[in-house]
Amino acid sequence: MYRETQRRFQFDWIIILIFLLLVTFGYLNILSASHVGEITSYFDTSQLYGKQLIFVGLSFVLIILILSLEAKFYERFASIIYLVAILALIGLFIFGKDVNGARSWYGIGSMTIQPSEFAKFATALAVAKYISDIQTNMKTLKDQVRVAAIIFIPALLILLQNDAGSTIVYLAFFFVFYREGLQQVYLIVVLSLILLAVLSLKFGVTITSLIAAVVLLSRYFLRKKKRSSIIQYILVLALAIGFSFGVKLFYQHGLKVHQQNRISLWLRLEKDPLKLEQMKKAEAYNLIQSEQAISSGGITGKGFLQGTRTTGKFVPEQETDYIFSTVGEEWGFLGSSFVIILFVALIVRILYLAEAQKSQFSRVYGYGVASILFVHFTINTGMVMGLIPTVGIPLPFFSYGGSGLWGFTILLFIFVKLDSNKINEW
């Protein structure tokens, strides 16, 4: 009896509170972004806000289910859950349904389910399971390759289904690997590659190569002790130049036109005013509308259900990927800052708890959760505010959609459950 009461209060109520705030606030904004004319009934399931209310209700059923299972269950069945998720992704090629050019959905009656949303927590579990194995050492190449394979399989499948946005999310696991012992050089390489890619696109291959050469040479001459041979430096430089060429080639030939234009808009590459005008009507349209909506909110916003641009449906996809623009318009600087702070607080709280875990499985999983939320939050919000090129991924707990909401709910509450179990893990 005593044990029972104690366990009930072991859940981290801060995370749960933030979750409730995000979901509620998200629902209100979906209501605003999706209603047409008078709202006759909040449970009108022909309307998106009515459906979302059902999704929210069901997510509570899921939470109860997750929390009532034994914590050990997740560790034990991690591989099986991962396998089911992979099979579900593969099944899409046969039974899937095309929506907006991406084959990411199963149609069950009038409902649709997007397995990639569930593949995230499955992958997080699998990664946690593999890394927490006593024999795994993240510093060895063998394990690095294996763990990379765990995330590459779902990422590749999703990419093949034409959902590039969701693929990018799997890069989040880099944070997990780095925390679990991946060598520093990977971080440097990743950062250098990102820098090289941006430089190549913005300033061209020649200038980028020169910059790389200067950086490498100065490093060579400044480093008197333990200086590796000049051949190595030249090799690195050659690789950098090769990468730079590769990025340029990939940008010009590997990307679809709309992807190319999104990047071109972000880096302000296009100078032809005629083409820019065209882009404003196509790729940039959403972004411009979204920024205008946010900007028009001012400090306090126009008020719930009072956003003129939201009511007029000026921002396409507003209830899904662009939901943050509704927050910006109707709740202003105060409301949108509140959302930003909630997300950062949620991530920081998860990381804090993850570090406090006794079991490595729980810690790695916690890191996975925080990383996935971080990438979603950064890319989505950054895109809506015009800081990051357009990538179509939802804002966790906010964007309309059952699969998304449930996927994130499961992801988060498995961690809540694991965390609540930490004293039993002696």
Place this chain on the structure above:
Amino acid sequence: MRKLLLVTSAIAVGLIFLVRLFYLQVYNSDSFNILEDTAIRAEYNYPKRGYVYDRNGKLLVANQPSYDVMVIPREVTPLEPSEIKDFCNLLGITAEDYEKKLTKATNYSPRLPSPFVPQLSKADYAVLQEVMWKYEGFYIQKRSMRSYQTDIGANVLGDIGEVGQKEMNKDSYYKLGDLIGKQGVEKSYEDILRGVKGIRFIQKDRFNKNIGPYKNGQYDTLPKPGKDITITIDSELQAYGELLMKHKRGGIVAIEPSSGEILAMVTGPSYNPNLLVGRERNKNFSRLFRDTINMPTYDRGLQAQYPPGSPFKVINALIGLQEGVVDVNDRFSCRMGYYYGSRKLTGCHHHRSPVDMNQGISQSCNAYFVNVYRRIVDKYDDPGVSMNKWAEHAKSFGLGNFLNNDLSVGRPGRIPDGDYYDRAYGDNRWGSTYIVSNAIGQGEVEATPIQLANMAAAIGNRGFYYTPHIIKNIESDTLPSNFTVPKYTTIDKAHFEPVVEGMFDVYNEGTASTLRIPGIEICGKTGTAENFVKIDNVKTQLTDHSIFVAFAPKDNPSIAIAVFVENGYWGSRFAGRMASLMIEKYIKGETTRKDLENWIFTHSLENEYKKPYSGEPFRINGETQLQLIENYALKD
């Protein structure tokens, strides 16, 4: 270290986002303005503009519907060449016009409405309305256009036109494409006539479709109709005055002395007010305004500052009496002019001599008035003090300053005072002999016809006037007290009688004895004013102006009038005849002296007006011939 990467990244991203939000929503926020929000369209509902009636209740200006094609450039979807052609055909413009107008509208503002093709006819509107949905970004705005019920009074009634940038800057009520009073009562009573437009805010979606009223119409307003006004003009008298003024330049202003109401306000040449309505407006407007020779939009009755000539003599008589420097019985001799020593300061015409005040006025003796004027100026040792007093008296008749009334234009005229001459000649370095021209209304004195008419009203009232005004009645409103409180002159009432008698004798035995009207006692004063222009930088004299100032009847006058005919030679030749006819027309309602009337109708001064532009030397005054209008259909 490894533990911190993600935490610091998350916090850094959060901070960056907060800064970005601050930039977007606080620093760079287009603070919400309902009129500028592209998600909301403001639809204006223009109220009926108030009607204008004359003093007898005759409708002068009414309304007719007008339809403007408006454009919001940002919402225009590019049209195929064939579509543009169809659209242009409907609008009656060319494809180049289409591009030009669109560029102009875009330059003004891509998101605010600009007029594209204004003032379509009702027939064009009917056709266009059917197909308007095809052309996104264009819509039809219904407005009210003026409908003049008369061909006269263009300078009185004025006109309305699209607001200019200056007017929009001054009053944010006006939006591009709105109409505003430009001249006449349309301008001076704009606020009353226009009413207040209603506004409806409509929420749009991104396809520019209306999706209902914004916030259930809580910011919407209903239009308030403009108020009707009645003006003091007697349209029959006005029409008659314009008829008399044909082929002449000048102005006629008639005032009711007991109220200050302007009965007629004629300027010549004028134009038909209907020219400034509809699609031809712009063309006609620039034609009228660019005519710098005839200047039809220049209201000579209100704006032309002429030397007043002899009518101003009565003011000097009154000032002389008030200052006690002359008695009505004082006689002065005239030797065909006034001599200072052996120098002749002014000439005069042939009449008996010496003359007293009565004869001085009725015979318009220049020498008499130079004597009176010199006594006024020499009253004090410092002529500056005397002249300041003199100017104060003259100004109390409404001369030398703006009348401060409800007309859209006006000029102050000029009454020089002591300080004026001190500035011109140096302190105390001048005397009465320097400035004797003022004695006979020449020299530095200038006045507009309306000021002279008002002066006549003040004399007719024996010492007070009401500010001349054009408004008689505003629907459910009262008139400003400025028009209902008499303004007194600085001359005692008693001094007016001898002067009025003198003006009465102008008709009985003086310079206008041929212009008597049977059964009406008129008091008046002729005037003949020398005038000059610069032709190729040479000061050249033109034929004298013909001036007449009068009021009638002698006691309790019902009309005071000033007539000014440019280059009409002497006072009774044109101005006197016209004044006499106007007075008869107003008091009797008809004219009995058809031969007098026909003389005016058949005589033109156009040849005089052409002279300065002919480039050849020309003769003036007595050496000229009058131009006859041939085939003039005599009226019965």
